[in-house]
Amino acid sequence: MQFSSFLQTSKSEYYTTDYYVPSDYDSQIPEICDVRNIQEFSKIFQPLVQSLVFLIGISGNTLVLLTYGFAKRIKSMTDIYLINLAVADLLLLLTLPFLSISAVKGWVFGNDMCKVVQGVYAINFFSGFLFLTCISVDRYIEIVRAVEALTIRQRSIKYSKLITLTLWLASVLLSLPELIYSQSKPHDGLYICKMIFPEEVTGTIKSMSNFFQIFLGFVFPFLVMVVCYSIIIRTLLSGRSFRKHKALKVIISVVMVFVIFQLPYTLVTFMETTDFLGSHQMSCDIRKSKDIAIIITSNLAFTRCCLNPVIYAFVGVNFRKDIFLLLKNFGCISRTTYARCCGSSRDSRTSVMMDTNSFIL
Numbered sequence: 001m002q003f004s005s006f007l008q009t010s011k012s013e014y015y016t017t018d019y020y021v022p023s024d025y026d027s028q029i030p031e032i033c034d035v036r037n038i039q040e041f042s043k044i045f046q047p048l049v050q051s052l053v054f055l056i057g058i059s060g061n062t063l064v065l066l067t068y069g070f071a072k073r074i075k076s077m078t079d080i081y082l083i084n085l086a087v088a089d090l091l092l093l094l095t096l097p098f099l100s101i102s103a104v105k106g107w108v109f110g111n112d113m114c115k116v117v118q119g120v121y122a123i124n125f126f127s128g129f130l131f132l133t134c135i136s137v138d139r140y141i142e143i144v145r146a147v148e149a150l151t152i153r154q155r156s157i158k159y160s161k162l163i164t165l166t167l168w169l170a171s172v173l174l175s176l177p178e179l180i181y182s183q184s185k186p187h188d189g190l191y192i193c194k195m196i197f198p199e200e201v202t203g204t205i206k207s208m209s210n211f212f213q214i215f216l217g218f219v220f221p222f223l224v225m226v227v228c229y230s231i232i233i234r235t236l237l238s239g240r241s242f243r244k245h246k247a248l249k250v251i252i253s254v255v256m257v258f259v260i261f262q263l264p265y266t267l268v269t270f271m272e273t274t275d276f277l278g279s280h281q282m283s284c285d286i287r288k289s290k291d292i293a294i295i296i297t298s299n300l301a302f303t304r305c306c307l308n309p310v311i312y313a314f315v316g317v318n319f320r321k322d323i324f325l326l327l328k329n330f331g332c333i334s335r336t337t338y339a340r341c342c343g344s345s346r347d348s349r350t351s352v353m354m355d356t357n358s359f360i361l
Contacts, residue, residue, distance in 0.1 A: 019162075019194045064083070080161065085132065102193065106192060110184060250311070
Protein backbone atom coordinates (compact mmCIF):
# COMPACT_ATOMS: atom_id res chain seq x y z
CA MET A 1 0.00 0.00 0.00
CA GLN A 2 1.38 3.38 -0.97
CA PHE A 3 0.72 6.92 0.16
CA SER A 4 -1.75 7.09 -2.69
CA SER A 5 -4.15 4.99 -0.63
CA PHE A 6 -5.20 8.25 0.97
CA LEU A 7 -6.03 9.68 -2.43
CA GLN A 8 -7.78 6.71 -3.91
CA THR A 9 -9.64 5.31 -0.92
CA SER A 10 -13.04 6.41 -2.13
CA LYS A 11 -12.21 5.62 -5.74
CA SER A 12 -10.73 2.17 -5.25
CA GLU A 13 -10.42 -0.46 -7.88
CA TYR A 14 -13.87 -1.65 -6.91
CA TYR A 15 -15.44 1.68 -7.83
CA THR A 16 -18.98 0.63 -8.79
CA THR A 17 -20.04 -2.99 -8.96
CA ASP A 18 -17.15 -5.36 -8.60
CA TYR A 19 -16.81 -9.08 -9.10
CA TYR A 20 -15.31 -11.41 -6.53
CA VAL A 21 -13.79 -14.44 -8.27
CA PRO A 22 -13.19 -17.41 -5.91
CA SER A 23 -10.14 -19.62 -6.20
CA ASP A 24 -12.10 -22.34 -7.98
CA TYR A 25 -13.61 -19.85 -10.38
CA ASP A 26 -13.61 -22.32 -13.26
CA SER A 27 -16.57 -24.09 -11.70
CA GLN A 28 -18.42 -21.12 -10.24
CA ILE A 29 -20.13 -17.94 -11.38
CA PRO A 30 -18.43 -14.79 -10.02
CA GLU A 31 -20.15 -13.19 -7.05
CA ILE A 32 -21.25 -9.61 -7.62
CA CYS A 33 -19.74 -7.27 -5.00
CA ASP A 34 -21.59 -3.97 -4.77
CA VAL A 35 -19.47 -1.36 -2.96
CA ARG A 36 -21.60 1.71 -3.63
CA ASN A 37 -22.49 1.99 0.06
CA ILE A 38 -18.76 2.24 0.87
CA GLN A 39 -18.36 5.01 -1.68
CA GLU A 40 -21.26 6.95 -0.15
CA PHE A 41 -19.77 6.49 3.31
CA SER A 42 -16.41 7.74 2.04
CA LYS A 43 -17.95 10.80 0.39
CA ILE A 44 -19.39 11.88 3.75
CA PHE A 45 -16.81 10.61 6.23
CA GLN A 46 -13.58 11.77 4.54
CA PRO A 47 -14.52 15.40 3.84
CA LEU A 48 -16.03 15.78 7.32
CA VAL A 49 -13.02 14.42 9.21
CA GLN A 50 -10.45 16.05 6.96
CA SER A 51 -12.15 19.46 7.18
CA LEU A 52 -12.09 19.34 10.99
CA VAL A 53 -8.47 18.15 11.02
CA PHE A 54 -7.51 20.88 8.53
CA LEU A 55 -9.09 23.74 10.52
CA ILE A 56 -7.84 22.62 13.93
CA GLY A 57 -4.41 21.57 12.67
CA ILE A 58 -3.78 24.76 10.70
CA SER A 59 -4.76 26.89 13.72
CA GLY A 60 -2.66 24.94 16.22
CA ASN A 61 0.51 24.62 14.15
CA THR A 62 0.33 28.24 12.98
CA LEU A 63 0.11 29.32 16.61
CA VAL A 64 3.21 27.26 17.38
CA LEU A 65 5.16 29.07 14.66
CA LEU A 66 3.85 32.50 15.72
CA THR A 67 4.80 31.81 19.33
CA TYR A 68 8.33 30.85 18.40
CA GLY A 69 8.57 33.80 16.05
CA PHE A 70 7.34 36.54 18.39
CA ALA A 71 7.30 35.36 22.00
CA LYS A 72 9.73 32.52 22.60
CA ARG A 73 13.48 32.19 22.32
CA ILE A 74 14.98 29.08 20.77
CA LYS A 75 16.91 27.48 23.61
CA SER A 76 17.31 23.82 22.70
CA MET A 77 17.33 21.28 19.92
CA THR A 78 13.74 20.37 20.78
CA ASP A 79 12.66 23.92 19.94
CA ILE A 80 14.21 23.53 16.47
CA TYR A 81 12.50 20.18 16.00
CA LEU A 82 9.13 21.50 17.19
CA ILE A 83 9.30 24.32 14.64
CA ASN A 84 10.09 21.91 11.83
CA LEU A 85 7.44 19.47 13.06
CA ALA A 86 4.86 22.27 12.88
CA VAL A 87 6.03 23.13 9.33
CA ALA A 88 5.80 19.47 8.28
CA ASP A 89 2.30 19.15 9.76
CA LEU A 90 1.17 22.38 8.08
CA LEU A 91 2.38 21.25 4.66
CA LEU A 92 0.76 17.86 5.12
CA LEU A 93 -2.50 19.52 6.18
CA LEU A 94 -2.49 21.60 2.99
CA THR A 95 -3.01 18.38 1.01
CA LEU A 96 -6.29 17.63 2.80
CA PRO A 97 -8.56 19.93 0.71
CA PHE A 98 -7.39 18.09 -2.40
CA LEU A 99 -8.13 14.73 -0.79
CA SER A 100 -11.58 15.84 0.36
CA ILE A 101 -12.56 17.02 -3.11
CA SER A 102 -11.10 13.84 -4.61
CA ALA A 103 -13.25 11.74 -2.28
CA VAL A 104 -16.38 13.36 -3.71
CA LYS A 105 -15.60 14.17 -7.34
CA GLY A 106 -12.56 12.10 -8.18
CA TRP A 107 -9.17 13.62 -9.02
CA VAL A 108 -9.97 16.80 -10.95
CA PHE A 109 -6.62 18.60 -10.55
CA GLY A 110 -4.60 17.05 -13.35
CA ASN A 111 -1.45 14.96 -13.54
CA ASP A 112 1.06 17.58 -12.33
CA MET A 113 -0.94 18.37 -9.18
CA CYS A 114 -1.23 14.64 -8.54
CA LYS A 115 2.56 14.42 -8.36
CA VAL A 116 2.79 17.58 -6.23
CA VAL A 117 0.15 16.52 -3.69
CA GLN A 118 1.48 12.97 -3.45
CA GLY A 119 5.04 14.26 -3.11
CA VAL A 120 4.21 16.91 -0.50
CA TYR A 121 2.26 14.41 1.55
CA ALA A 122 5.03 11.81 1.41
CA ILE A 123 7.82 14.28 2.25
CA ASN A 124 6.01 15.61 5.30
CA PHE A 125 4.86 12.16 6.36
CA PHE A 126 8.46 11.02 6.65
CA SER A 127 9.85 14.29 8.04
CA GLY A 128 7.15 14.47 10.71
CA PHE A 129 8.01 11.07 12.13
CA LEU A 130 11.74 11.72 11.91
CA PHE A 131 11.34 14.94 13.90
CA LEU A 132 9.21 13.10 16.50
CA THR A 133 12.06 10.64 16.85
CA CYS A 134 14.61 13.43 17.28
CA ILE A 135 12.47 15.06 19.97
CA SER A 136 12.45 11.79 21.92
CA VAL A 137 16.23 11.53 21.74
CA ASP A 138 16.73 15.18 22.72
CA ARG A 139 14.41 14.82 25.72
CA TYR A 140 16.49 11.85 26.82
CA ILE A 141 19.66 13.93 26.60
CA GLU A 142 18.12 16.96 28.36
CA ILE A 143 16.66 14.98 31.27
CA VAL A 144 18.79 11.88 31.77
CA ARG A 145 22.10 13.49 30.85
CA ALA A 146 21.24 17.00 32.01
CA VAL A 147 24.74 18.08 33.08
CA GLU A 148 26.30 17.14 29.74
CA ALA A 149 23.38 18.75 27.92
CA LEU A 150 24.04 22.09 29.65
CA THR A 151 27.68 22.14 28.57
CA ILE A 152 26.90 21.53 24.89
CA ARG A 153 23.60 23.45 24.62
CA GLN A 154 24.87 26.21 22.32
CA ARG A 155 26.73 23.79 20.09
CA SER A 156 23.76 21.42 20.03
CA ILE A 157 21.53 24.12 18.51
CA LYS A 158 24.01 24.48 15.65
CA TYR A 159 24.10 20.69 15.26
CA SER A 160 20.29 20.55 15.24
CA LYS A 161 20.17 22.82 12.19
CA LEU A 162 22.46 20.43 10.31
CA ILE A 163 20.39 17.47 11.50
CA THR A 164 17.21 19.24 10.39
CA LEU A 165 18.58 19.81 6.89
CA THR A 166 19.65 16.15 6.70
CA LEU A 167 16.19 14.95 7.76
CA TRP A 168 14.44 17.07 5.12
CA LEU A 169 16.80 15.79 2.43
CA ALA A 170 16.25 12.21 3.58
CA SER A 171 12.49 12.76 3.46
CA VAL A 172 12.72 14.02 -0.12
CA LEU A 173 14.78 10.98 -1.14
CA LEU A 174 12.33 8.61 0.53
CA SER A 175 9.48 10.33 -1.33
CA LEU A 176 10.99 9.99 -4.81
CA PRO A 177 8.66 7.08 -5.77
CA GLU A 178 5.62 9.32 -5.16
CA LEU A 179 7.18 12.21 -7.06
CA ILE A 180 8.17 10.04 -10.01
CA TYR A 181 5.42 7.45 -10.39
CA SER A 182 2.26 9.27 -9.22
CA GLN A 183 -0.16 10.06 -12.01
CA SER A 184 -3.79 10.78 -12.70
CA LYS A 185 -5.58 8.01 -14.55
CA PRO A 186 -9.22 7.47 -15.63
CA HIS A 187 -11.25 4.80 -13.86
CA ASP A 188 -14.98 4.17 -14.29
CA GLY A 189 -15.62 7.61 -15.73
CA LEU A 190 -13.63 9.47 -13.06
CA TYR A 191 -9.94 10.14 -12.49
CA ILE A 192 -7.93 8.80 -9.58
CA CYS A 193 -4.48 9.84 -8.37
CA LYS A 194 -2.19 6.94 -7.57
CA MET A 195 1.29 5.57 -8.07
CA ILE A 196 1.61 3.54 -11.25
CA PHE A 197 4.86 1.62 -11.58
CA PRO A 198 6.41 0.27 -14.78
CA GLU A 199 6.01 -3.49 -14.95
CA GLU A 200 9.75 -4.13 -14.72
CA VAL A 201 10.07 -2.34 -11.33
CA THR A 202 6.59 -2.78 -9.85
CA GLY A 203 7.43 -5.41 -7.24
CA THR A 204 10.72 -3.92 -6.01
CA ILE A 205 9.73 -0.23 -5.82
CA LYS A 206 6.30 -0.90 -4.37
CA SER A 207 7.67 -3.24 -1.70
CA MET A 208 10.39 -0.76 -0.73
CA SER A 209 7.89 2.11 -0.54
CA ASN A 210 5.59 0.10 1.72
CA PHE A 211 8.47 -1.08 3.88
CA PHE A 212 9.77 2.45 4.50
CA GLN A 213 6.26 3.70 5.24
CA ILE A 214 5.73 1.01 7.87
CA PHE A 215 9.23 1.11 9.35
CA LEU A 216 9.79 4.88 9.45
CA GLY A 217 6.10 5.67 9.96
CA PHE A 218 5.66 3.56 13.07
CA VAL A 219 8.19 0.89 14.00
CA PHE A 220 11.35 3.03 14.23
CA PRO A 221 9.86 6.09 16.02
CA PHE A 222 7.87 3.83 18.35
CA LEU A 223 10.97 1.86 19.38
CA VAL A 224 12.94 5.07 19.95
CA MET A 225 10.08 6.53 22.02
CA VAL A 226 9.80 3.39 24.16
CA VAL A 227 13.55 3.24 24.87
CA CYS A 228 14.04 6.98 25.51
CA TYR A 229 10.88 7.54 27.55
CA SER A 230 11.40 4.38 29.61
CA ILE A 231 14.77 5.70 30.73
CA ILE A 232 13.29 9.18 31.27
CA ILE A 233 10.49 7.78 33.45
CA ARG A 234 12.99 5.84 35.55
CA THR A 235 15.06 9.01 35.99
CA LEU A 236 12.04 11.10 36.95
CA LEU A 237 10.83 8.53 39.46
CA SER A 238 14.21 8.66 41.18
CA GLY A 239 14.02 12.46 41.51
CA ARG A 240 12.15 14.60 44.03
CA SER A 241 10.72 17.32 41.83
CA PHE A 242 7.11 18.27 42.47
CA ARG A 243 6.64 18.43 38.69
CA LYS A 244 7.53 14.77 38.32
CA HIS A 245 3.95 13.49 38.10
CA LYS A 246 2.95 16.06 35.48
CA ALA A 247 5.97 15.11 33.40
CA LEU A 248 5.05 11.43 33.60
CA LYS A 249 1.51 12.18 32.42
CA VAL A 250 2.83 14.08 29.43
CA ILE A 251 5.19 11.25 28.47
CA ILE A 252 2.46 8.63 28.75
CA SER A 253 0.16 10.84 26.67
CA VAL A 254 2.79 11.17 23.95
CA VAL A 255 3.19 7.40 23.58
CA MET A 256 -0.53 6.60 23.93
CA VAL A 257 -1.63 9.13 21.33
CA PHE A 258 1.05 7.95 18.92
CA VAL A 259 -0.05 4.32 19.29
CA ILE A 260 -3.82 5.01 19.21
CA PHE A 261 -3.73 7.16 16.09
CA GLN A 262 -0.94 5.49 14.10
CA LEU A 263 -1.03 1.78 14.98
CA PRO A 264 -4.40 0.94 13.32
CA TYR A 265 -3.34 2.36 9.96
CA THR A 266 0.08 0.71 10.24
CA LEU A 267 -1.58 -2.68 10.81
CA VAL A 268 -3.87 -2.23 7.80
CA THR A 269 -0.90 -1.16 5.67
CA PHE A 270 1.08 -4.18 6.87
CA MET A 271 -1.74 -6.56 5.99
CA GLU A 272 -2.01 -5.07 2.52
CA THR A 273 1.75 -5.10 1.99
CA THR A 274 2.10 -8.77 2.97
CA ASP A 275 -1.18 -9.74 1.29
CA PHE A 276 -2.14 -11.01 4.74
CA LEU A 277 -5.82 -11.06 3.90
CA GLY A 278 -5.33 -12.92 0.64
CA SER A 279 -6.75 -10.02 -1.36
CA HIS A 280 -7.16 -12.08 -4.52
CA GLN A 281 -9.35 -14.65 -2.82
CA MET A 282 -11.16 -12.69 -0.09
CA SER A 283 -14.93 -12.66 0.03
CA CYS A 284 -16.96 -9.60 -0.86
CA ASP A 285 -17.79 -8.91 2.82
CA ILE A 286 -14.15 -9.09 3.87
CA ARG A 287 -13.14 -6.84 0.98
CA LYS A 288 -15.73 -4.27 2.07
CA SER A 289 -14.50 -4.45 5.66
CA LYS A 290 -10.94 -3.91 4.47
CA ASP A 291 -11.92 -0.86 2.42
CA ILE A 292 -13.81 0.66 5.35
CA ALA A 293 -10.82 -0.03 7.63
CA ILE A 294 -8.54 1.80 5.21
CA ILE A 295 -10.89 4.80 5.07
CA ILE A 296 -11.24 5.08 8.85
CA THR A 297 -7.65 4.34 9.89
CA SER A 298 -6.07 6.59 7.25
CA ASN A 299 -8.18 9.53 8.37
CA LEU A 300 -7.51 8.68 12.01
CA ALA A 301 -3.78 8.93 11.27
CA PHE A 302 -4.31 12.46 9.91
CA THR A 303 -5.74 13.53 13.27
CA ARG A 304 -2.28 13.33 14.80
CA CYS A 305 -1.39 16.55 12.97
CA CYS A 306 -3.91 18.33 15.21
CA LEU A 307 -2.61 16.77 18.39
CA ASN A 308 1.10 17.40 17.90
CA PRO A 309 0.83 21.08 18.96
CA VAL A 310 -1.22 20.08 22.02
CA ILE A 311 1.12 17.32 23.17
CA TYR A 312 4.48 18.83 22.33
CA ALA A 313 3.76 22.47 23.06
CA PHE A 314 0.49 23.66 24.56
CA VAL A 315 0.46 21.14 27.39
CA GLY A 316 3.52 22.84 28.85
CA VAL A 317 3.20 25.58 31.43
CA ASN A 318 6.02 27.61 29.90
CA PHE A 319 4.53 27.39 26.44
CA ARG A 320 1.15 28.58 27.68
CA LYS A 321 2.94 31.60 29.19
CA ASP A 322 4.55 32.23 25.82
CA ILE A 323 1.12 32.23 24.19
CA PHE A 324 -0.10 34.87 26.63
CA LEU A 325 3.06 36.85 25.92
CA LEU A 326 2.31 36.59 22.20
CA LEU A 327 -1.23 37.87 22.81
CA LYS A 328 0.17 40.76 24.89
CA ASN A 329 2.71 41.65 22.20
CA PHE A 330 -0.05 41.72 19.58
CA GLY A 331 -2.21 43.91 21.85
CA CYS A 332 -4.89 41.25 22.33
CA ILE A 333 -4.63 41.36 26.13
CA SER A 334 -3.43 44.02 28.56
CA ARG A 335 -0.31 43.90 30.73
CA THR A 336 -2.55 43.47 33.76
CA THR A 337 -4.26 40.45 32.25
CA TYR A 338 -0.90 38.99 31.27
CA ALA A 339 0.48 39.45 34.79
CA ARG A 340 -2.64 37.91 36.31
CA CYS A 341 -2.49 34.89 34.01
CA CYS A 342 1.23 34.26 34.12
CA GLY A 343 2.38 35.61 37.45
CA SER A 344 5.90 36.73 38.14
CA SER A 345 8.55 36.37 35.50
CA ARG A 346 10.66 34.76 38.20
CA ASP A 347 8.28 31.82 38.36
CA SER A 348 9.98 28.63 39.33
CA ARG A 349 12.17 26.50 37.13
CA THR A 350 13.09 24.13 39.87
CA SER A 351 15.95 22.07 38.56
CA VAL A 352 18.16 21.43 35.61
CA MET A 353 16.63 18.01 35.21
CA MET A 354 13.12 19.43 34.88
CA ASP A 355 14.04 22.43 32.74
CA THR A 356 12.86 20.65 29.63
CA ASN A 357 11.41 23.65 27.86
CA SER A 358 7.99 23.39 26.25
CA PHE A 359 7.79 19.61 26.12
CA ILE A 360 7.32 18.76 29.79
CA LEU A 361 7.05 21.97 31.76
